[in-house]
Amino acid sequence: xxxxxxxxxxxxxxxxxxxxxxxxxxxxxxxGKGHPFQAAHPERFFNLGIAEGAMVDMAAGLxxxxxxxxxxxxxxxxxxxxxESLKLTLGYLSAGVTVMAPYAGVSGAxxxxxxxxxxxxxxxxxxxxxxxxxxxxxxxxxAVVRAAVRSGKPHYIRTGRNAAYDSIDWPGxxxxxxxxxxxxxxxxxxxxxxxxxxxRLAMAARLAAPGPAHAHLVYLDxxxxxxxxxxxxxxxxxxxxxxxxxxxxGIAEGLALLLPHCEVTSVSADQSWPSxxxxxxxxxxxxxxxxxxxxxxxxxxxxxxxxxxxxxxxR
Numbered sequence: 465x466x467x468x469x470x471x472x473x474x475x476x477x478x479x480x481x482x483x484x485x486x487x488x489x490x491x492x493x494x495x496g497k498g499h500p501f502q503a504a505h506p507e508r509f510f511n512l513g514i515a516e517g518a519m520v521d522m523a524a525g526l527x528x529x530x531x532x533x534x535x536x537x538x539x540x541x542x543x544x545x546x547x548e549s550l551k552l553t554l555g556y557l558s559a560g561v562t563v564m565a566p567y568a569g570v571s572g573a574x575x576x577x578x579x580x581x582x583x584x585x586x587x588x589x590x591x592x593x594x595x596x597x598x599x600x601x602x603x604x605x606x607a608v609v610r611a612a613v614r615s616g617k618p619h620y621i622r623t624g625r626n627a628a629y630d631s632i633d634w635p636g637x638x639x640x641x642x643x644x645x646x647x648x649x650x651x652x653x654x655x656x657x658x659x660x661x662x663x664r665l666a667m668a669a670r671l672a673a674p675g676p677a678h679a680h681l682v683y684l685d686x687x688x689x690x691x692x693x694x695x696x697x698x699x700x701x702x703x704x705x706x707x708x709x710x711x712x713x714g715i716a717e718g719l720a721l722l723l724p725h726c727e728v729t730s731v732s733a734d735q736s737w738p739s740x741x742x743x744x745x746x747x748x749x750x751x752x753x754x755x756x757x758x759x760x761x762x763x764x765x766x767x768x769x770x771x772x773x774x775x776x777x778x779r
Contacts, residue, residue: 567624
């Protein structure tokens with residue numbers, strides 16, 4: 465059975481900790497009954513309750529003592545409530561702490577606006593030195609967790625709630641900077657997917673209207689995105705970025721700055737605050753983030769290129 469991102473994280477970290485007694489797991493009231501790490505390694509599991517900043521500060525101390533702490537809480541409480549601790553711990557101190565942030569975007573759905581997080585990438589990408597990942601599917605999550613353990617560097621890993629996906633195949637141990645699910649000719653629009661729901665929508669768009677290329681990104685911090693942008697530009701010049709995040713400070717904006725000679729379009733959450741309940745996809749749709757929006761953006765990007773070509777031919 466394919467595991468959700470947050471369950472794959474717990475399972476992988478528990479397995480790695482069996483051979484590495486420096487790994488420590490901290491949770492801010494997200495442990496729940498039957499947390500696998502707590503069951504396997506109770507002496508290295510700490511539930512700090514709803515004290516997210518204190519959890520990150522404690523993780524910094526553990527890292528200074530030679531441990532490899534992984535701290536998990538709802539994305540809005542990690543990126544927003546504990547923002548100062550994140551800046552100082554992951555940024556200024558460059559502590560080897562990995563923050564796991566489930567319930568990103570609007571995956572909390574019925575939990576409401578207080579539990580939504582459409583701003584975390586903007587915040588974390590502004591903190592130098594933090595590796596940011598948004599894996600799609602169980603295999604990607606496991607690979608990202610293994611890489612975080614090996615590196616000992618600050619990480620912020622974004623995932624959803626319960627959605628379970630099979631990762632896009634890739635060669636080797638670690639996902640590449642750009643994982644090309646499908647690469648078409650350079651004249652075609654290229655979908656760039658970010659995170660679980662952005663990738664789900666991009667893949668659905670390709671099934672609904674075959675033609676666009678699809679480039680999937682796992683690592684989203686400035687250093688990784690700079691190198692990914694260079695690879696993207698070698699193959700395409702028109703991109704539609706699909707991300708479960710606000711446009712401001714998102715990956716489309718980051719790529720637009722890195723690709724000044726390319727056309728970059730964003731399919732992201734609008735400026736509203738969802739006030740109605742619903743499941744995950746319903747809340748996304750209320751924000752203008754659904755399959756019709758992706759298809760329309762691809763169509764506009766393709767039409768714009770044809771118009772430009774026609775104008776050049778007329779001249």
